[in-house]
Amino acid sequence: MVHHEALVQLLSATPERPALVVESARFFAESLAAFDVSLRADVALREAKVAAENANSELESFSYSVAHDLRAPLRSIDGFSHALLEDCAEQLGDQGREYLKYIRESAQRMAQLIDDLLALSRVTRTEMHRVRVDMSMLARTVAEELQAADKHRAVTWTIQDGLWATGDARLLRAALENLLGNAWKFTGKHPEARIQFGALVDKHPIVYFVRDNGAGFDMTYKDKLFGVFQRLHSTDEFGLATVQRIVRRHSGRVRAEGETGRGASFYFTLEEETAAP
Ligand SMILES: Nc1ncnc2c1ncn2[C@@H]1O[C@H](COP(=O)(O)OP(=O)(O)OP(=O)(O)O)[C@@H](O)[C@H]1O
Ligand SMILES: [Mg+2]
Incomplete structure (x- = not known):
């Protein structure tokens, strides 16, 4: 609206120089178009940044809760393997006990990995002071x-x-x-x-x-x-x-x-x- 008024003013101020008026109007329109394009790009960039940040934080909370929820079943695997070793050692035989030992080691290693992942995630999630x-x-x-x-x-x-x-x-x-x-x-x-x-x-x-x-x-x-x-x-x-x-x-x-x-x-x-x- 404001730009139209400026154009009208320009046209009425220089009625005797039509070529100059047309040239000015074209220049005016082109500048406006360029400004519009850069404004749109700026808005699009800002929107994309917000979307990326949202996606990132959603992914972060998703991995946090997955890691967190994996802890309980893991504890159960470790706990029951331990119970099996303690209570049924004789029925298992040497090989059975050996396999169970590997299962427990893997479960403990996985628990450590999960704890490390959670700790890493907390670095991003905790508030800064x-x-x-x-x-x-x-x-x-x-x-x-x-x-x-x-x-x-x-x-x-x-x-x-x-x-x-x-x-x-x-x-x-x-x-x-x-x-x-x-x-x-x-x-x-x-x-x-x-x-x-x-x-x-x-x-x-x-x-x-x-x-x-x-x-x-x-x-x-x-x-x-x-x-x-x-x-x-x-x-x-x-x-x-x-x-x-x-x-x-x-x-x-x-x-x-x-x-x-x-x-x-x-x-x-x-x-x-x-x-x-
Ligand atoms: N001061 C260093 N000198 C030589 N290599 C390094 C040094 N710091 C890091 N690295 C290399 O970078 C890798 C990654 O380092 P990072 O601290 O993430 O892992 P890490 O020390 O092996 O394990 P963690 O820190 O989880 O106990 C290391 O395994 C090592 O190869
Ligand atoms: Mg290290």
Whole structure:
């Protein structure tokens, strides 16, 4: 309506220059059409994003409840296998007992997998409580816990002081537990293991890193490390998938660098990248 009025005004203001009026009108119409197209694309994009988010959260609650409901029948399989072993051991014979042992081991492994999946799901589902977090202190606490669990291992820790972040303290602790826990685990065979926690403070947003001189990995698989169902070795590796979810919940990014036999570095941010690097 407003555009029509503007056109009428334009036409009446320049009656002696019809060619110019036609040209102006065409330009006006084309600009409007382009604006309309970009507006529609914008709306479509926003709608698609909302739909994807809804689908994602539905899928998340579906897997959560499936995993949750699988626990009870599993407990029953494990419980009755145990009862069978206890009460009917003689009738079963050696081979029967052996088979039952495998059944129980599988049931327990599956229960562990389900618990891990539920824990991973909770990372996405729980509410975030943003506070100022002393990352250096957090890293030191996690390092002390790892060291206390295995006092015989000599590891040189280097933890940069004064590193802070804004985020969910519990989730950030879980991320550091996984990253430092991995560094601890994958330097296990190194006679002079070194583990470092630090940050590239002149970057914006600040880039935190965990580095070690352990087993490292082949960079060909750098993106597969973070997926739950794209594992390198076994099927029950959840650590880095958890780290990635935590970092994403803070609008940050995580990436891995490594070389087989020469250690690994994991870099992460906890804020959205605003300016180009
Ligand atoms: N610091 C590291 N050095 C070398 N390889 C690593 C390191 N951290 C992770 N990886 C590789 O990435 C894989 C996935 O790591 P992730 O933490 O998800 O699993 P995991 O430690 O094997 O199992 P989980 O964390 O569930 O106990 C590891 O199995 C390993 O191959
Ligand atoms: Mg791990």
